[in-house]
Amino acid sequence: MQEKTNQSKIYEIDTIVPIANVSEDDFAVVSLNSKENEKIDTPKYSYWGSVAKKFFFSKITIFMLLLMLVIFLMAFIQPLFSGYNLESVGNINDFKARYNWPSAKYWFGTDANGNSLFDAIWAGARTSISIGVIASLITEIIGVIVGAVWGISKKIDRLMLEIYNVIANVPSLLIIIVLSYSFGNGFWNLIFAMTCTSWIGTAYFMRVQVMIMREREYNVASRTLGTPTKRIIFRNILPYLTSVIVTDVSMSLPSFISYEVFLSFLGVGLSQNVPSLGRLISQYSPYMTSYPYLFWLPVLVLALITISLYIIGQRLADASDPRTHL
Amino acid sequence: MNNANRETLLSIKDLEITFGSGKSKFVAVQDVNFDIFKGEIFSLVGESGSGKTTIGRAVLGINPTSKGEIIFEGKQINGKISSKEKFQIERKIQMIFQDPSASLNERATVDYIISEGLYNYKLFKTEDERLNKVREMLEAVGLLPEQLYRYPHEFSGGQRQRIGIARALIMNPDLVVADEPISALDMSIRAQVLNLLKKFQREQGVTFLFVAHDLSVVRYISDRIAVIRAGKILELAETEELFKNPIHPYTKSLLSAIPIPDPQIARSRKNIIYNPNMHDYSIEKPEFREIRTGHFVYCSDSEAIEYKKNIKD
Numbered sequence: 001m002q003e004k005t006n007q008s009k010i011y012e013i014d015t016i017v018p019i020a021n022v023s024e025d026d027f028a029v030v031s032l033n034s035k036e037n038e039k040i041d042t043p044k045y046s047y048w049g050s051v052a053k054k055f056f057f058s059k060i061t062i063f064m065l066l067l068m069l070v071i072f073l074m075a076f077i078q079p080l081f082s083g084y085n086l087e088s089v090g091n092i093n094d095f096k097a098r099y100n101w102p103s104a105k106y107w108f109g110t111d112a113n114g115n116s117l118f119d120a121i122w123a124g125a126r127t128s129i130s131i132g133v134i135a136s137l138i139t140e141i142i143g144v145i146v147g148a149v150w151g152i153s154k155k156i157d158r159l160m161l162e163i164y165n166v167i168a169n170v171p172s173l174l175i176i177i178v179l180s181y182s183f184g185n186g187f188w189n190l191i192f193a194m195t196c197t198s199w200i201g202t203a204y205f206m207r208v209q210v211m212i213m214r215e216r217e218y219n220v221a222s223r224t225l226g227t228p229t230k231r232i233i234f235r236n237i238l239p240y241l242t243s244v245i246v247t248d249v250s251m252s253l254p255s256f257i258s259y260e261v262f263l264s265f266l267g268v269g270l271s272q273n274v275p276s277l278g279r280l281i282s283q284y285s286p287y288m289t290s291y292p293y294l295f296w297l298p299v300l301v302l303a304l305i306t307i308s309l310y311i312i313g314q315r316l317a318d319a320s321d322p323r324t325h326l
Numbered sequence: 327m328n329n330a331n332r333e334t335l336l337s338i339k340d341l342e343i344t345f346g347s348g349k350s351k352f353v354a355v356q357d358v359n360f361d362i363f364k365g366e367i368f369s370l371v372g373e374s375g376s377g378k379t380t381i382g383r384a385v386l387g388i389n390p391t392s393k394g395e396i397i398f399e400g401k402q403i404n405g406k407i408s409s410k411e412k413f414q415i416e417r418k419i420q421m422i423f424q425d426p427s428a429s430l431n432e433r434a435t436v437d438y439i440i441s442e443g444l445y446n447y448k449l450f451k452t453e454d455e456r457l458n459k460v461r462e463m464l465e466a467v468g469l470l471p472e473q474l475y476r477y478p479h480e481f482s483g484g485q486r487q488r489i490g491i492a493r494a495l496i497m498n499p500d501l502v503v504a505d506e507p508i509s510a511l512d513m514s515i516r517a518q519v520l521n522l523l524k525k526f527q528r529e530q531g532v533t534f535l536f537v538a539h540d541l542s543v544v545r546y547i548s549d550r551i552a553v554i555r556a557g558k559i560l561e562l563a564e565t566e567e568l569f570k571n572p573i574h575p576y577t578k579s580l581l582s583a584i585p586i587p588d589p590q591i592a593r594s595r596k597n598i599i600y601n602p603n604m605h606d607y608s609i610e611k612p613e614f615r616e617i618r619t620g621h622f623v624y625c626s627d628s629e630a631i632e633y634k635k636n637i638k639d
Contacts, residue, residue, distance in 0.1 A: 038470050038485065047433065118453050217428040225443040225493070226416040239433035283357050322432070 047322065052192035054319035063313045068308040071301070075125035082121035087273055091174055102293055109293050111284065117294060120280055121301050127187070127276040129305065135194045139256075142199040147206020148233045151214060157207070164204050167197050176259065177268060185271045193269075194259060202248060208242050213237045243321040250313015254306035261302060279304045332363040334401065335533050336385065336501055342393035343380055343557075354380045356555040356625075358394070359614050362501070367527055367534040367567075369544045371580075378537045378617075379424075381554075382503040386421050387412065387537065398501070417447050420494035421506040422523075426486035430478040436489055437474045440464070443497045463492045467522060478520035484515030488522065495526055502526075503535045508543065520547050541584050545569060550620075552576050556602075559614065563621040573623045573633045576600045605629070 023192060098108040108117035150160045167175075179193035210233075213219065219236050227236075238245075257277075263269035264278025276297050284294040318324055340520040341358040344351055355377040363369045371379040383389040384404065385396060403415050420443075423429035430439055431589045439461045445447070450456035467488040478486055487507060494502055504523065508516045524547060525534045538544050544551055545565055552562040553576065561574040572578045579600035586592045605612065610626035617623050618635050625633060 004496050010634055033411075035470065036467070038468065040473060040476060040480055042480060044475065045480055047477075052388045129365075191483060218427065218431045220388060220422055221421070221429045221432070221490075222442060223494075224388070224419075225497070226413055228446070228447040235434065235438070271436060 017257075021047055039280045045325075050089055050246075050322070050325040051319045054324055055315055058315060061282070061312065064308045064315075068312060069309070071125065071305055072129065074122050074174075078122040079119070079126055082116070082119035082122070084123040084275065085273075093250060096176075099291055101291075102297075108297050109291070111287075111291075117297060117301055120275060121277070121298055122279040123275040123279045124286060124298065125301055125305065126259050127270065127274055128260055128278065128302070131187070131191060131194075131260045131276075132253050132309075135191050135198070135256040136249055136252040138191070138195040139198045139202055139252055142195070143202025143244060143248075144238070146199065147203035148210055148238065150203055151207040151210025151237075152229055152233060160207075164200055166202050167179065168204070172197060172201075173259070175264075176263065177266075180263065180268050184314060185269060187270060187274060190260065190269045191262070194256060202252070206241070206245075209241050210237055213240055243317050246320050247317035250317055253313065254307050257302070257306055277305075307324065332366075335360045335364045336362040336535070337397040338381070338385075338394070340394035340399065341381070341384065341391060341396065343377070343384055343389055351364045352625060353557060355383065355384070357473060357614070358554075358557075358559050359550055360559060360562055362535060364500075365527065365531045365533055366549040367523070367536055367547055369536040369538060369548035370554055371538055371541060371544050371551055373539065376554045377557040378539075378554050380557075381506050382421070382505050382535060382537045385501070385503055386419055389415070393636050394467045417443070417497050417636075418500045420497055420499035420502050422487075422490055422494050422502060422507045424506040424510055426483060426490050427430075427478070431491055432478055435477060436464075436469075439478065439489060440496055442493065446509070447497070449497070459496060463496045465622045466495075466526075467492045468518075482515075483511050484518055487519050489512060491526075492523060493517070495532065498530075501533045501534065501535065504536070505537045507536075507541070516543070523547065526567045541580060553580065558624060559622075561622065562614075562620075567618075567621055571621070571637060573617055573637070574625070575604065576602075 024269045042186070098110060098112060098114045100106045102109045106116055106118065108121060110116055111120070116122070146160075150156055175197050179196055180190055183189040183193060219232055222232050222236055260269065260276060261278030261281060264276050265282040270276055270279065278300040280296065281302070282296065284291075287294040289295075329589065337628075338358055338360050342353065343353060343355040344353050346352055348584050358381060361370070372378045382479055384391050385398075387403065394404075395402050398415060398419065401411075407415075419614045434442075437457075437460060440463060441456055444456055444459065450459060457474075459610060460474065464471055464474065469485060469492070473481075478489065481489065487510075491507070507523070508519050511519060519594060520543065523534060523536075527534060536544070536548055548565050550562065550564050551568050553568075553574065554560065555576050561568065561572070561577045562570075568577065569581065571583050575598070579598040582598040586595065592628055605626070607626060610628060610630075612626045614622055614624050615630050617625075617630060618637065621628070623633060
């Protein structure tokens with residue numbers, strides 16, 4: 001039954017367009033255009049363009065980026081005008097200027113010396129952010145270069161592994177504390193103490209990544225084309241590791257800032273006249289109950305700095321991974 | 327063709343390649359002898375794990391050899407050679423890789439990938455000259471010059487493999503090792519790539535060492551074929567000679583397994599199963615012997631006599 005109806009349909013088609021009416025003019029010769037087949041219609045891909053597109057896609061990222069920009073601008077511009085000095089005790093006898101709660105006049109309030117907390121926080125943030133940025137830049141640059149060479153060369157690998165085993169078994173905080181004690185207080189001394197051994201962790205991490213990439217076939221192909229090792233590192237391996245490196249930076253930036261805060265809290269690290277968020281937090285911690293704003297506002301700013309840096313770093317790391325570009 | 331009059335480009339003598347050492351030592355390739363003549367397409371056919379790719383890679387110097395010689399243009403190129411010499415040889419021997427998506431640098435433009443070798447050997451005087459060379463090469467492999475600044479992942483598999491071919495051939499190599507260049511490709515574009523390789527052989531006189539496992543492909547493209555099994559070359563002959571008069575039982579079994587697109591013939595055909603234990607090499611040691619002119623078989627003395635008897639013309 002089914003077949004019969006199907007067949008009758010086929011005959012119907014024949015009746016709609018009778019074969020007698022189909023002439024040769026109804027047909028045209030279609031040629032195969034091989035050039036046309038090779039064309040790619042998708043818009044041109046650019047790596048950094050796709051990274052930017054992916055990065056700015058999320059509203060949270062844009063908000064965090066703005067927040068970070070505001071904090072950075074405040075930290076680097078406001079202290080130029082406020083002329084804040086940590087050791088200034090000019091207002092100490094002016095009882096009206098002491099222990100003011102946050103108000104229109106004193107946005108973040110004042111402390112026992114009559115100094116504005118608003119000025120103190122931005123001056124402190126400037127030091128803390130500078131330490132974090134400089135220390136992680138030094139760590140990453142040394143770490144990535146050493147790690148790349150470490151991962152490529154089997155001879156260096158043997159030597160470096162021994163050095164790594166020795167250094168990595170000592171807690172890094174202990175090394176930093178001992179070094180900053182022995183070199184004395186100071187901004188650059190603290191940075192030296194922080195970066196002295198931290199790069200080896202990054203280098204080890206990079207070594208593993210480079211070793212994974214090293215034996216990939218496109219590197220073998222480059223070698224058969226006579227490409228020198230240096231170019232293989234810079235053109236073949238490191239571009240693949242951009243997102244890995246960005247992730248590492250995004251983790252190390254906040255961690256260096258918290259190292260500084262912790263060390264200043266303990267009283268080692270920076271000189272006595274340098275304001276920093278860590279020093280503010282340790283200085284005001286006795287007021288946690290009596291004048292809580294003195295303690296909590298620096299903590300809040302610190303939290304905002306580290307969280308925004310961390311989230312931006314993570315988003316940038318995600319965006320720089322080309323697997324997310326599709 | 328008379329092989330005696332042809333110029334030998336690459337000659338492999340008693341090659342042995344081992345991986346690992348001590349207890350975990352594994353002999354991947356043993357007693358391999360063959361010559362490749364200038365301008366021909368020489369194919370190595372074998373099952374997976376037979377060592378065909380290993381030989382190809384040893385020619386390029388990627389895999390170290392443990393015994394024997396690889397002689398290229400009259401000079402030994404395996405073992406210890408100066409890095410300067412190695413650098414010069416690297417330009418003359420190029421490779422086309424099996425997997426086009428793994429062998430191209432995904433973070434570089436086609437322009438950089440193709441001119442990578444040109445940069446290394448400074449094969450251009452001006453930037454314009456380099457760009458012209460790359461454009462010409464792109465057109466020669468059937469791609470469009472406007473695709474110069476695109477990235478490999480934007481191309482189809484066949485196009486990517488053609489980028490790989492362009493990158494190897496822009497160096498003007500004398501010998502190209504093509505390591506299963508079509509096995510990762512779709513059926514419909516295999517012919518495209520094969521014809522391209524043939525075109526370069528014809529027009530530029532490039533010699534190919536073609537590694538493959540597909541006999542019908544090999545028959546189409548190659549001038550001479552070597553059949554390899556478990557690291558040993560069992561039979562070597564000119565293409566049509568090998569397909570007409572297979573001598574070694576392993577070759578016979580391979581040829582009997584080629585699919586025939588005709589069910590009636592396919593059904594009546596007898597498949598030959600090769601048993602490696604059928605050879606008794608305990609008394610007579612096997613050797614690579616010439617049974618007919620240009621037709622070599624790995625066999626013992628008594629087998630050689632038997633093979634010679636059974637040859638049909």
